[in-house]
Amino acid sequence: MNDRPRGVAALEAIAAVVRPEIRALAAYVVAPADGMVKLDANESPHGVTAEAAARLAVALARVAVNRYPDGAAETVKAALRRALALPPALGLIMGNGSDELIQLIVTLLARPGAVVMAPEPTFVMYRISALHAGARFVGVPLRPDFTLDRTAMIAAIERERPAAIFLASPNNPTGAQYSGDDVEALLRAAPGLVVIDEAYAGFAQTSLLSRVAEFPNLLLMGTLSKIGMAGLRLGYAVAAPEWIEELNKLRPPYNVNSLTQAAVGALLADPGWIGQQVAAISLERRRLAAALAQLRGVVVFPSQANFLLVRVADANRLYDALKAKRILVKNVSGAHALLANCLRITVGTSEENALLIAALAELTP
């Protein structure tokens, strides 16, 4: 009988077969938020309207959970095409959140030696998914004001010949939207695919959606997560149909479950409530930015998204102090050198934002 603790034996078995770069990772931890004012995850603070909730209930009650989902999800795709006013000539694929689509894209392109590139700081899943797929990730620093360093990007593109470049615009966690000129310059310089991640475009002035057909190397991603439907896990990508066909080869056949398909169909059938939420959040963002800017020692960066990046004197101390007051924000100060002493604050309801401002006023005298 082997009398060593079972955990030790498991660790030996793992060491023998698990990829070393995965063993070196820590799992992504989602902060517990029970009973907190939740301003950490860029969700919408608003529930759906009573009318939308009633449609949702009817649609969910009809789902045949004994059957697999519609693998092609044609009904939902048609609803999404209508909501986005997508021209029929463009391809569309849906994912279990856009997180899954990022994985599929990187897996598709991870030939030996392939490089995945992004300006940084940005959404961490690009780096993580590249690592998972065995691709090399190259981050190119943004300027200290979080605008794109076009010269540095072009130089890095010429040096690294990336298979994929990810541009989150508006960017997370900075809130900045990249200029159309910069994006076009990168699209023309890139030897591979350029992914524009428009997770926050609903809160911005512009979108590149209407221009996807012009660029054979452009894939545009979106998600329902930031506009009131984070729990459903539905992301999408739009590109030339040829790109979508390649991605479909990697997509698990039932990646969008029946309950999500039914819910999205019901919620997009009359999407007026989404526009109302987005308008309310955008208005609240302007109010919150003005109130934060009044506080001593707080610098607010301009944002085109549903959150604000702020720089404070001591982000770790303030994060802990807010948490002690049951207010949860995202401490990004350790994520990148350019984010020193920065916190990312999701725009909440006016009541939640008032609680935050009152707490901060006390903590930054």
Ligand SMILES: *Cc1c(COP(=O)(O)O)cnc(C)c1O
């Ligand atoms: C939140 C976020 C996503 C993730 O979206 P899901 O559809 O919820 O997986 C993608 N990209 C960026 C930049 C984000 O901030």
